[in-house]
Amino acid sequence: MSRTDFLDWIAEITGRTPLTPELYVRAATHGSHGQKDYQRLEFLGDRVLGLVIADHLYRQYPKEPEGRLSQRLNGLVSGSVCGEIARQIGAGDHILLGKQARDDGARKSVKVLGDVMESLIGAVYIDHGMDAARSFILRHWESRVSSTVGDVRHPKSALQEWAAANNRKIPEYELVDKSGPHHDLKFTVRVSVRNIGEVVATASAIQAAETEAAKKFLEKFT
Numbered sequence: 001m002s003r004t005d006f007l008d009w010i011a012e013i014t015g016r017t018p019l020t021p022e023l024y025v026r027a028a029t030h031g032s033h034g035q036k037d038y039q040r041l042e043f044l045g046d047r048v049l050g051l052v053i054a055d056h057l058y059r060q061y062p063k064e065p066e067g068r069l070s071q072r073l074n075g076l077v078s079g080s081v082c083g084e085i086a087r088q089i090g091a092g093d094h095i096l097l098g099k100q101a102r103d104d105g106a107r108k109s110v111k112v113l114g115d116v117m118e119s120l121i122g123a124v125y126i127d128h129g130m131d132a133a134r135s136f137i138l139r140h141w142e143s144r145v146s147s148t149v150g151d152v153r154h155p156k157s158a159l160q161e162w163a164a165a166n167n168r169k170i171p172e173y174e175l176v177d178k179s180g181p182h183h184d185l186k187f188t189v190r191v192s193v194r195n196i197g198e199v200v201a202t203a204s205a206i207q208a209a210e211t212e213a214a215k216k217f218l219e220k221f222t
Contacts, residue, residue, distance in 0.1 A: 006094055008010045013089045013120075013135050020127050028091070028118035030112060032098030032183065037121035042068055045122030048130075050077050056145060071154050076144060080208055082112035084115035085140050101183055109184040111204040155214035159191070169194040171217070173210050176200065189213050197221055 001023070010024045011017050017082070018024050023041070031037040055075050057069050064072075086092070092107045095116055106112045138145075139163040159171050177188035191207035192198035199220060201212035 009094060010120075011145075012142075014124055014128075014132070015139065016124070016128055016132055018127060022089075024120070025096070027049060027123040028094050028116060029096045030098070030100035030101055030183070032106070033096045034098060035096070036117060038106070038116060041119040041122035041126075042115045043053050043122070044125065045118035045120065046077075047116060048121050048133050052134045053077055053141065053145070054063040055134075056138065056142075060145060071157075072145075074154060076141060078162050078208065079114040079205060080110055080203070081144065082114035082117040083112075083204075086113035089140065091116050101181075104131065104181045104184060106181075106183050109204070111184055155211050155218060159193075159218055160182040162218065163193055165222075168196060171212070171214065175206060175209075177202075191217050193217070 007018055007021055026036055027041050029035050029037050052072055057072050060121045088188050091113055095107055097106050100107055163171055171191050171193050174190045176190050179184045185211045186202050187206045188197055188200055190200045190203045191213040198214055199216045201209050201216055203209035203212050
């Protein structure tokens, strides 16, 4: 894909013409490519994303307490959500990867896609400022914000509350497997409640695997 096609794609997903094209190239460059990669932009974009979503939730739900807002925030800025949005906007087609990473399937990795999504946010922030970054984020997140209704408790919190309410031991989490290439590690976690049962779940981060395991446990046993 040509540089022109790449910058046209950036303009399409951000709604703005890139002023500093090199920023966006860097935002799409994985460490395996051998050039300056996206890690610093990812660091910045992660913080900008958290601030924008927190501010939006604060205004969107004026009567909700801090705890409930935190639950919504955690669900909206997770690596898996960032990765899914990156996939939806076609980021995988534009990531610059080394041969081994390409062969290992990094282009479809939720972890890599999520990192690139945060990097793009960082690039927009530097290139156009906070208002543009906010617009870019809400353009791709707002439907998820409005759909976050009902029980927004974190699955791990919900499972612990269920166990306490039913006079059970607290849930126990155990890492049972770690596999895959460095850029796309997979963690398998087991959660169990004594005398009730256990389930396992796999994700690209231990916390995400624990969350998914708790969710599956609640669906199976409650």
